[in-house]
Amino acid sequence: MxxxxxxxxxxxxxxxxxxxxxxxxxxxxxxxxxxxxxxxxxxxxxxxxxxxKVRKLEWILPEAKRRGVRTLFTVGGIGTHWGLACARYGAEHGFRTVLGLVDQPVDDHVREQLARLQASGAELHRYPTPARLRLAAPWLMARYAGDWRLPWYLPAGGxxxxxxxxxxxxxxxxxxxxxxxxxxxxxxxxxxxxxxxxxxxxxxxxxxxxxxxxxxxxxxxxxxxxxxxxxxxxxxxxxxxxxxxxxxxxxxxxxxxxxxxxxxxxxxxxxxxxxxxxxxxxxxxxxxxxxxxxxxxxxxxxxxxxxxxxxxxxxxxxxxxx
Ligand SMILES: Cc1ncc(COP(=O)(O)O)c(C=O)c1O
CATH class of the missing domain: 3.40.50.1100 (Rossmann fold)
Incomplete structure (x- = not known):
């Protein structure tokens, strides 16, 4: 439209x-x-x-292709809906997804989401606080750089x-x-x-x-x-x-x-x-x-x-x- x-x-x-x-x-x-x-x-x-989240991926995934990106790096809570959508739709379109996850209160829904994230094929890295994740982010970017290409960092929620x-x-x-x-x-x-x-x-x-x-x-x-x-x-x-x-x-x-x-x-x-x-x-x-x-x-x-x-x-x- x-x-x-x-x-x-x-x-x-x-x-x-x-x-x-x-x-x-x-x-x-x-x-x-x-x-x-x-x-x-x-x-x-x-x-x-x-x-x-899928509405957002409709624009993010083509831009990632245009940039020649292979890996998407994004962040969220351990029940992140965004992270799961990014992992699943990203994989369908040839991207690897790396997720930096921060602990959040756990209920049945979050537990189920975490299980789905673990089964999604994304690389998961879990931290107790947003500050710890922020400290680790540059290291994760470097670790998943391949062929001189950095992952594309997508903010929380896309x-x-x-x-x-x-x-x-x-x-x-x-x-x-x-x-x-x-x-x-x-x-x-x-x-x-x-x-x-x-x-x-x-x-x-x-x-x-x-x-x-x-x-x-x-x-x-x-x-x-x-x-x-x-x-x-x-x-x-x-x-x-x-x-x-x-x-x-x-x-x-x-x-x-x-x-x-x-x-x-x-x-x-x-x-x-x-x-x-x-x-x-x-x-x-x-x-x-x-x-x-x-x-x-x-x-x-x-x-x-x-x-x-x-x-x-x-x-x-x-x-x-x-
Ligand atoms: C179910 C649901 N509704 C609404 C939102 C909020 O959307 P946004 O992240 O764009 O503020 C999210 C994600 O954060 C979500 O998972």
């Missing part, structure tokens, strides 16, 4: 999932007084496997400018669904914020599409700077990337269209809260498979302040690989 919008755009794209992802109204126990809609990103990916393009495109897809009458024009789009690419891409894409919806990011990670200015900065760098690869800009995007809140984070990244667990249970009763670290927290926010947000409220179900 970005290539349709900007003909001649010099950016590789690899289709890894079926689009558009479906939209529908959503009723959930515990959420009242909100005109709530869901866009189901959880089904995006090969055979419905993947969630929101939230560099290339990954962020995945959610610029999702916003254009939302605009098309609005234009086709599948969805009323949203007043607010709500998503969890783990590394920021999803919010930044949506904010840029909504403004490119001429929609005035605000993006409300429910911060679930306290180990990164996920403030509105930091996310607006990522959106601006992504806009610069588009212009540098042939899109007619400049693009203006106001920082005001992004709101973030830590109010539903709980004690730390990866720690389920009673409210997020309640929303996962409510989701299960409505036939949704969710988890309490990202999607449950976003829904907990909607349950608490949804009626005060400009409506209709569009929640993106970003549930990850499983």
């Amino acid at each position: 970005l290539h349709i919008r900007f003909p001649g755009l010099d950016l590789g794209h690899m289709k890894l999932g079926a689009r558009p992802t479906p939209v529908r109204p959503l009723a959930l126990d515990g959420i009242e007084g909100v005109d709530l809609w869901v866009k189901d990103e959880s089904v995006f990916g090969d055979g419905g496997w993947g969630g929101n 939230s560099n400018e290339f990954g962020t393009l995945g959610y610029v495109e999702t916003a254009l897809e939302i605009a098309k669904q609005v234009a086709h009458g599948e969805l009323p024009e949203p007043g607010t789009v709500v998503v969890p914020v783990g590394s920021g690419g999803t919010v930044a891409g949506l904010a840029l894409g909504l403004s490119l599409a001429g929609l005035s919806a605000r993006v409300f990011g429910v911060v679930v990670n306290d180990t990164l700077d996920l403030s509105a200015p930091a996310l607006a900065g990522l959106a601006s760098r992504t806009a610069e990337l588009l212009v540098s690869r042939g899109a007619a800009g400049p693009f203006t995007m106001s920082e005001d269209c992004i709101t973030v809140s830590n109010d539903w984070l709980g004690s730390t990244y990866g720690d389920p809260t009673p409210a997020s667990v309640t929303m996962v249970e409510a989701g299960a009763r409505a036939g949704l498979e969710l988890e309490p670290v990202y999607t449950g927290k976003a829904l907990a926010a909607i349950a608490d302040i949804g009626p005060q947000l400009p409506g209709p409220v569009l929640w993106l179900n970003t549930h990850g690989p499983r």
Whole structure:
């Protein structure tokens, strides 16, 4: 869709999932007084496997090929959805993936994710804290350099400018669904914020599409700077990337269209809260498979302040690989 919008755009794209992802109204126990809609990103990916990370890989993997990279080096918690998607899709397209993993609170979901990571074929290196991983990163880069080629370092969650393009495109897809009458024009789009690419891409894409919806990011990670200015900065760098690869800009995007809140984070990244667990249970009763670290927290926010947000409220179900 970005290539349709900007003909001649010099950016590789690899289709890894079926689009558009479906939209529908959503009723959930515990959420009242909100005109709530869901866009189901959880089904995006090969055979419905993947969630929101696969949108990012559609732009990252072709760029890696263009750079002649053989190894992708990325980081995350020991339950990282991003790391698993990177390992699986990377391997399918001929890349080796090296993962620097940091310990996080362990529940059944994280235990299962770690087992999947161990079976994924990626090289895993585990550290007790982000600081220890940062110290080890240069050594890992050197260790996995081959043929004078360094691995390409991809930040947590795949939230560099290339990954962020995945959610610029999702916003254009939302605009098309609005234009086709599948969805009323949203007043607010709500998503969890783990590394920021999803919010930044949506904010840029909504403004490119001429929609005035605000993006409300429910911060679930306290180990990164996920403030509105930091996310607006990522959106601006992504806009610069588009212009540098042939899109007619400049693009203006106001920082005001992004709101973030830590109010539903709980004690730390990866720690389920009673409210997020309640929303996962409510989701299960409505036939949704969710988890309490990202999607449950976003829904907990909607349950608490949804009626005060400009409506209709569009929640993106970003549930990850499983
Ligand atoms: C299920 C799920 N939802 C949302 C997010 C947040 O996306 P982002 O990392 O782009 O902020 C992530 C990853 O961090 C995730 O795994």
